[in-house]
Amino acid sequence: MKIIAILRERFDPETVRVSRTRGALDTRRARKFINPSDKNGLEEALCLKESPKAEVVALSFGSPESEDALREAMAMGADEAVLISGESPDESLEALVLSRAIGELGEFDLVIIGHRVAGYGASQVGPRLAEILGVPQITRALEVEIADGKARAKSRRSDGYALLEVPLPALLTVDSGANKPRYPSLPAIISAYRERKVTTWTVADLGLDQATLSERDGITEVRETYAAEEREKGERITGDAAQAVRILPERLRWRGF
Amino acid sequence: MDFELSKEHQLLQRAVREFAEAEIVPLSAEIEEKKEIPRDLIEKMAEFGLFGVPFPQEYGGAGAGVMGYCLMMEEMGKVSASVGALLGAHIGIGSMAIYLDGTEEQKGKYLLPLAKGEKIAAFALTEPGAGSDAASIQLSAVRDGDHFILNGSKIWITNGPIADVISLFAVTDKALGARGGVTAFIVGKEFPGFSIGTIDEKMGIQGSATGELVFEDCRVPVDNVLGQFGAGFITAMKTLDIGRMGLGAASLGGAEVALQKSLEYAKYREQFGGPIAHKQAIQFMVADMATEIEALRSLVYRTAWMADTGQEFRRLADMCKLFGSEVASRAADRAVQIHGGMGYMRDYFVERMYRDARIGEIFEGTNEIQRIVIATDLFRELGVRIRP
Numbered sequence: 001m002k003i004i005a006i007l008r009e010r011f012d013p014e015t016v017r018v019s020r021t022r023g024a025l026d027t028r029r030a031r032k033f034i035n036p037s038d039k040n041g042l043e044e045a046l047c048l049k050e051s052p053k054a055e056v057v058a059l060s061f062g063s064p065e066s067e068d069a070l071r072e073a074m075a076m077g078a079d080e081a082v083l084i085s086g087e088s089p090d091e092s093l094e095a096l097v098l099s100r101a102i103g104e105l106g107e108f109d110l111v112i113i114g115h116r117v118a119g120y121g122a123s124q125v126g127p128r129l130a131e132i133l134g135v136p137q138i139t140r141a142l143e144v145e146i147a148d149g150k151a152r153a154k155s156r157r158s159d160g161y162a163l164l165e166v167p168l169p170a171l172l173t174v175d176s177g178a179n180k181p182r183y184p185s186l187p188a189i190i191s192a193y194r195e196r197k198v199t200t201w202t203v204a205d206l207g208l209d210q211a212t213l214s215e216r217d218g219i220t221e222v223r224e225t226y227a228a229e230e231r232e233k234g235e236r237i238t239g240d241a242a243q244a245v246r247i248l249p250e251r252l253r254w255r256g257f
Numbered sequence: 258m259d260f261e262l263s264k265e266h267q268l269l270q271r272a273v274r275e276f277a278e279a280e281i282v283p284l285s286a287e288i289e290e291k292k293e294i295p296r297d298l299i300e301k302m303a304e305f306g307l308f309g310v311p312f313p314q315e316y317g318g319a320g321a322g323v324m325g326y327c328l329m330m331e332e333m334g335k336v337s338a339s340v341g342a343l344l345g346a347h348i349g350i351g352s353m354a355i356y357l358d359g360t361e362e363q364k365g366k367y368l369l370p371l372a373k374g375e376k377i378a379a380f381a382l383t384e385p386g387a388g389s390d391a392a393s394i395q396l397s398a399v400r401d402g403d404h405f406i407l408n409g410s411k412i413w414i415t416n417g418p419i420a421d422v423i424s425l426f427a428v429t430d431k432a433l434g435a436r437g438g439v440t441a442f443i444v445g446k447e448f449p450g451f452s453i454g455t456i457d458e459k460m461g462i463q464g465s466a467t468g469e470l471v472f473e474d475c476r477v478p479v480d481n482v483l484g485q486f487g488a489g490f491i492t493a494m495k496t497l498d499i500g501r502m503g504l505g506a507a508s509l510g511g512a513e514v515a516l517q518k519s520l521e522y523a524k525y526r527e528q529f530g531g532p533i534a535h536k537q538a539i540q541f542m543v544a545d546m547a548t549e550i551e552a553l554r555s556l557v558y559r560t561a562w563m564a565d566t567g568q569e570f571r572r573l574a575d576m577c578k579l580f581g582s583e584v585a586s587r588a589a590d591r592a593v594q595i596h597g598g599m600g601y602m603r604d605y606f607v608e609r610m611y612r613d614a615r616i617g618e619i620f621e622g623t624n625e626i627q628r629i630v631i632a633t634d635l636f637r638e639l640g641v642r643i644r645p
Contacts, residue, residue, distance in 0.1 A: 071269055183276050186269055186306030186319035186329075193265035194320075223454050243604050250599055254525040 001054035001146070004102060005045040006113040006125075007073055008035040009066040013119045025225060034069045037114025037176035044144055044174050045112050046077045046182065052146065055079045057105060061088065061097050067198050075192035086203040086210050090220045093213055095128035100206035102133060108169055110151065112115030115140050115173040124220070125172035136166035138169070140172045262328070262558075269321055269326045270283050272493045276305055278338045285337040287463035289609060294343055302340075303374025308347060311499075312356055316364050317372035321501060323564040326558055326583035327506035334510025334585075336360045339464030340505040344456065346415035346465075347371070349500035350621070351378025354424035355443060357499075358484030358492045367422050379420035380500070381411040381470055382493055389626045390645075391426075392435035392490065396472060398442065405429075405442065405482075407475040410454060418456050418466040421446050424496070425470075426435060428446070433487065441489035443481040450475030461612030482569035498574040505557045505577025508585035508617050509544055512553065515588035516546045518607055519595040526597075533595075549584045556580060572634050577629040582617030589614040 012033045017026040022238050032041060034042075045056045058073035060066040061084040070081035084101050088094035111133070116123040130137035140156035151170050154161040184192070235251065237244045262270065288294055302308065311326035312318025319325060326348060351569040352371040355363060355378075370376045387394040396409030407427055407626055411417070423444045430438035444451060454469030484492040518530035521545060523534040533539050589611040593600035599606045618624045633643040 068264060068268070071264070075268070075272075172508060183305055184268075184272055185304065186272065186321060186325070187314055188306075189268050189272060190265055190320045190325075191314070192261075193268075238283060239604065243286075246602075246604055248600075253528070254522070256527060 002108045003045040003048060003050055003054055003056045003110045003112060004040040004105060004108050005056055005073065005078065006098060007038045007042060007058055007060045007069045008109065008117060009060065009062050009069040010035045010118050015025065016119070025110040026184060030252050032065060034072060035114050035229050036176055037116050039181045040178045041112040041114050041174040042073055043179045048144060048146060057082060058099060059098065061086065061094060071192045072184060073253050074196045075188040076182055081198045083198050083200045084203060084206065088213065091122055091124040092128055092219045095125050095132055097203060097206065097208060098129055099132040100238055101201065104206065110168065111171040113173055115175050118145050123247065126171060130171040133171065135169050135171050137171040137173070138164045138166060141172040142178055144172060198226060229250070263419060266324055266328055267381055269325055273329050273332045277332050279474055280296055280520060281336045281340055283580055285405065288337060288339050292303045294340060294464050299374070307344060307559065308374030309372025310348060312368065312372045316356065317369040323502065324561040326503060327561040328618040330503045330506035334507035335514040337464065338511065339462045342415055342462045344464035345500065345503045345507060346380060347378045350380035350496050351416065351420065351424050351504035353499050354441060354496040357496055358441065363443060363483065370616055371422060376421035377416055377419050379414050379416040379423045380496065381414045381417065381423050381425045383411060383413050384409065385412055391493065394426060394428055394439065396427045398429050398440060398486055403479045404476045405479065407472040407477055409472055411470040413457060413467055414470055415467050416463060417470050418453050418468040423470065424483060426527045427489060435490040437487040439489035440486050441483035441492045442477050443483050444477055448475055448477060460615060462616055498571050501578035502557065502560055502574045504617060504621055505553065505581030508551050508581030509557055511585040511590035512546065512550050515592040515610055516543060516550060518544065519543055519592045522596050539595055542595060546591055549587065551579055553584045572631055575627045575630050578621060579624050582624060586614045
């Protein structure tokens with residue numbers, strides 16, 4: 001079984017500042033990380049890998065820095081890593097590029113991708129990609145099971161769950177927090193950098209042209225960016241109840257209660 | 258000149274930080290209360306690869322070098338000084354002696370399970386009559402056929418009560434003293450004649466197990482001589498060089514968290530109609546803390562880089578320990594002061610930090626000894642031989 005896990009490297013929204021006057025994003029001191037829901041998708045892929053014999057390919061489309069996301073994926077247990085270096089102006093084009101890369105990778109059983117992208121909260125790449133690939137999809141999948149050439153999963157809805165079954169090959173999108181991604185072990189981290197290889201393709205290798213990609217209008221457009229109202233971070237008081245009760249009044253006093 | 262950590266060290270640092278936040282922080286208060294690091298946490302740490310960070314992968318380690326070791330110790334210093342002490346004694350000195358001077362057979366037999374965290378190591382040098390004056394140790398080792406018979410005791414040994422393997426220093430020729438009369442041995446806890454004596458109650462790092470090791474006609478095979486016969490003092494000193502760097506790194510982490518807690522508190526605590534962050538008295542303290550932290554970080558990272566690139570780093574390692582432990586103590590002291598009454602309360606983190614920081618100025622060579630060693634080295638360059 002071959003599972004393709006898509007990883008998107010994004011700015012950690014907690015480290016991005018929003019200029020109050022212009023509404024523009026200031027990423028100068030921002031840190032990049034693997035889009036959290038993609039990491040949950042990778043974890044799902046790695047869990048499925050443990051049951052039947054399967055191969056997990058980590059696939060990323062982005063700047064050369066995305067290589068770090070792929071190295072981390074290999075440290076976590078991905079068998080192969082492919083980076084398509086380039087930029088995508090919008091999600092429809094991103095899905096197009098990914099579909100071409102998946103075509104190059106040959107036959108697959110599952111594509112897993114995070115449901116939402118941190119920051120903008122967009123969630124179109126997965127569904128668009130399934131359409132282009134012509135495979136069925138389960139969005140916001142939980143408790144995935146693979147048997148007899150079919151994938152079964154709970155699909156999260158606003159009012160509960162739907163239990164869905166689709167024939168393979170298929171695409172799944174996964175919510176952030178759907179599982180607890182494993183830690184890459186420390187020896188695996190070092191090996192991922194010193195011994196493993198990331199295959200790199202350009203969009204030209206996929207028969208696409210970066211210039212046309214950039215020029216061609218995407219079908220989505222960003223109208224406005226604005227800063228959400230800042231809310232104070234909560235604090236969790238740990239320890240047993242007796243301890244917590246002793247600490248609590250002091251904390252409330254700090255905060256002016 | 259490049260001050261960036263390598264990509265693999267950046268990922269290692271982040272992974273260790275995430276592990277520490279998720280697995281150690283929730284237990285850190287309990288570790289101190291119960292005076293014990295839970296077995297299942299030790300198993301998770303082993304699986305994650307914390308017990309062999311600097312050692313090559315062929316010996317069961319992560320292959321992350323001394324820099325990786327220091328980054329890991331920095332994170333431990335932030336979350337639990339007791340876990341830091343466990344790892345520092347295990348990796349930085351206990352296992353390190355075997356890595357530096359062990360034979361291939363010894364590394365296969367002892368270092369491999371230690372680096373994988375299947376066994377715990379300790380480093381035993383201090384005795385009732387020998388601490389800073391390490392050359393005057395009394396524990397004796399006398400040859401008997403293909404064994405040595407050990408008699409004497411070691412005290413205040415970090416990990417002593419829980420160690421499976423001990424890098425031990427004993428006198429093999431009293432007349433020669435430190436110059437040829439001390440030999441290092443690898444002792445297994447199962448060796449006949451070995452036992453654990455008093456278990457110590459300490460001011461801080463209470464989750465770290467410290468105690469006395471007793472040797473009564475303890476039989477150690479000749480194959481377990483570590484390094485050259487009679488060259489044990491050299492093994493001890495070069496092992497401690499790495500250990501001291503790790504202490505500097507753990508101190509860095511401790512100081513960083515003291516600053517962080519102080520900033521957060523000063524932001525919320527209101528006096529005279531506003532947060533105390535607006536008081537210059539507070540500002541001066543946090544500015545000094547931050548400045549010392551950055552100086553310490555530069556020192557520790559550079560020293561680790563020198564060790565990994567095969568350069569002479571001994572004097573700098575001593576400075577890491579000396580400066581680091583004092584920066585951490587000062588930071589903890591200021592953190593208590595900034596927190597005021599809150600900082601003095603048992604259940605609050607900075608109170609523990611204050612007690613935990615104090616040992617840094619004492620173990621692995623007191624800061625007085627570090628100053629003497631640094632000065633001796635400085636004068637040596639001028640041809641002056643300092644006498645102890």
